[in-house]
Amino acid sequence: MYTIGQVSELFRLPVSTLRYYDKEGLFPGLERVSGIRKFSEKELETLRVIECLKKSGLEIRDIKQFMEWCSQGKETYAQRRSLFLKRKAAVEREMEQLAKTLDMLCYKCWYYEQAIKDGSEDRIQEMLPEEIQKMYDHAHE
Amino acid sequence: MYTIGQVSELFRLPVSTLRYYDKEGLFPGLERVSGIRKFSEKELETLRVIECLKKSGLEIRDIKQFMEWCSQGKETYAQRRSLFLKRKAAVEREMEQLAKTLDMLCYKCWYYEQAIKDGSEDRIQEMLPEEIQKMYDHAHE
């Protein structure tokens, strides 16, 4: 059993954030002893899931929905699986987006490298290697 | 030359967003003809850079700073290059984070797949394949 302060250290999250998550219903059935929250291993796994779903781009209210499904038992296995499949697809899309962003950034790094070497941007278009052009193009597909 | 409405269609951005960007100083030197904004190819490339830097996690005020550097000419090539190198590193870190998130999501997909097949979560720990365990572990490194 952990106090809110211990969980805060373990996850490097402000205590206020943990209280906010609790207030938003993200820890259904969280135990309390004379008003004080007691986090168990179950809540730590919940917190791992919260962080995962947040990074996948899910909003707090939808994470709450998921936690409600968890409280409802076996009936909701399919919904929960479906949610994770959707988040997986969303993260895959996001990674593709980021790969394009990365290509644009690489292009711009090359661009300023050249500008510094050359002392000016004027002749950059003329000496654009195919490989760099491809990065710029990929970034805007 | 493009009107704000045409740029809005080209980039699928609300007109209000383009006005907001302009108000925030993201189009320094944007031309106006009797009050009406005229976007040229230069502004379209600026917009591509804005979208790129935004996706890299940069805030509007820092994008504005970059645009100011662009207005200052050759003196700021090194700062601009340095910014793109930093954003590149940030996006690479973000992609590593997302790869871990993806592993957690894959683990959860497997988990609920099993729970559905088995009709219960009770025996899942016992039949966790090494490959799936690795995903969960990687997600929390």
Place this chain on the structure above:
DNA sequence: ATAATACTTAAACTTAACTTTAGGTCAAGG
């Protein structure tokens, strides 16, 4: 005993990035 520390709450505040609203100008078409 008293002071520090860790916990509690409700409610107000913050921030970023827009979005909406309310009012106005201007050119073209019926």
Place this chain on the structure above:
DNA sequence: CCTTGACCTAAAGTTAAGTTTAAGTATTAT
């Protein structure tokens, strides 16, 4: 002439995800 549609502004409103504040309780250390 007058309505429609695209443009303009300033200012207020929105939203999410916390954070801060102000007040209080409870346990522990000196």
